Amino acid sequence: MRHVAERLAGEMADDVRSPAYGWGRLSTEVLHEGPHLTLRRDRVLQPHGVEGTYEHITVADGARIVAVDGNGRVALVEDDVYPLGGRLLHVPGGGVAPGEAPRDAARRECEEETGFRPGALCLMTVFHPLPSRTAAATYMYLATDLHRATPRRDPTEAGMTVRWTPLAEAVRAVETGAVSEAGSVIGLLLAERLLHVERSCLPGEPSAV
Numbered sequence: 028m029r030h031v032a033e034r035l036a037g038e039m040a041d042d043v044r045s046p047a048y049g050w051g052r053l054s055t056e057v058l059h060e061g062p063h064l065t066l067r068r069d070r071v072l073q074p075h076g077v078e079g080t081y082e083h084i085t086v087a088d089g090a091r092i093v094a095v096d097g098n099g100r101v102a103l104v105e106d107d108v109y110p111l112g113g114r115l116l117h118v119p120g121g122g123v124a125p126g127e128a129p130r131d132a133a134r135r136e137c138e139e140e141t142g143f144r145p146g147a148l149c150l151m152t153v154f155h156p157l158p159s160r161t162a163a164a165t166y167m168y169l170a171t172d173l174h175r176a177t178p179r180r181d182p183t184e185a186g187m188t189v190r191w192t193p194l195a196e197a198v199r200a201v202e203t204g205a206v207s208e209a210g211s212v213i214g215l216l217l218a219e220r221l222l223h224v225e226r227s228c229l230p231g232e233p234s235a236v
Contacts, residue, residue, distance in 0.1 A: 049074035050081075058082070063122075082160075089156070089165040090132035091120030091210045092148075093218040094141055096173050101197045101215070102141045103206070106187035116190070116200070117208040118215065120165075129166035137170050139179045141189055146172030149228040151217045156209055167214045169221060169228075194219055 051072035059066040065085040073079050094102040101118070108115045119140040123132040130148055138144045149169040156165055180187055192200075198219050200206040206215065221228075 053078070063087075084161045086161055086163045087122035087124070088129060088163050089120060089210070090123055090129045090136055091118055091165055091167050091214055092133050092137045092145070092170045093118050093151075093168070093214040094137050094143060094145065094170040094173060095194060095218065095222070096143075096191065099194055100191040101194050101218070102137075102143070103190045103192050103197060103200075103211075104140050104187055105190065106184055114186075115208055116206050117211040120210065123166075130168070133166065133168040133170070138176045139181075140184070140187065141173075142176055142178040143173040144176040145170035146174060149221070151221060152213065152229065154210075154213060165210055167210065167217065169218050194222070 053070040053072060055067050055069045057065060058068055063086065067083055067085065069081045069083070071079055071081045092102075096102075103116055104119050105114050105116045107113070119136055121132070121136045121140075123129050127135075130150070133148055134145055145168075147170070149171075151167045151169050153164050153166050155161075155163070157163075194215070197206065197215050201212050201215050206212065
C-alpha cells in the first residue's frame with residue numbers, strides 16, 4: 028500500500044489550484060529541519076481566492092499496534108512523554124523509517140516495545156492524527172499469534188512498562204478517559220469490533236505477516 032502522505036504530496040501541485048482541491052501552493056520556505064520533523068511556511072492561494080501563509084510540518088508516517096495474546100489481553104505500554112510532563116498509557120507504536128513498509132514497522136515496534144513478535148498482522152485502518160498540520164498518516168494494526176522475543180527500546184523509553192490488560196477492561200479505560208491518546212482510542216475500539224463483530228481487515232492487506 029502506498030503511503031498516504033506520499034500520495035497526498037504527489038497530488039498537490041506547486042503553483043496550480045485544483046477546483047476539486049481548493050488550495051494552491053505558490054512557494055515554500057523551510058523554517059526548521061530537525062531529525063524528526065521539518066517545519067515549513069508556504070505562501071498559498073486559499074480556497075476563497077486570497078493569498079496567505081500556512082505553516083505545517085513533515086513527519087514520518089506512524090505504525091501502531093493493538094497486540095492481543097491468546098487470553099484476550101491487550102498490551103498497553105506506559106512511559107514518560109515530555110510535552111505532557113507526565114506518563115501516558117497507550118498502545119505500542121512509532122514512526123515508519125525511510126524505505127520501511129508500515130507493516131514491517133508495526134512488526135518491529137511490537138517486538139521492541141512489548142517483547143513479543145506477532146505471527147499475524149491485520150490492518151484495521153489508516154487515519155490522519157493531525158490533518159490540519161501534517162499529511163502524515165498512521166497505520167493501525169491488530170497483532171495476534173504472539174511469540175516471545177527480546178524488547179529493544181530506545182534510550183528515551185527506559186521507563187516504559189507493559190500492562191497486559193483484558194480487552195474489555197482496556198475499552199472501559201477509553202470510556203473513562205484513563206486511555207486518552209487518540210491512536211490508542213481508535214485502535215482499541217476497532218480491535219474490539221473486529222474481534223467480536225467479525226469485521227475484516229482492510230482490502231489489499233492480508234492477515235498473515
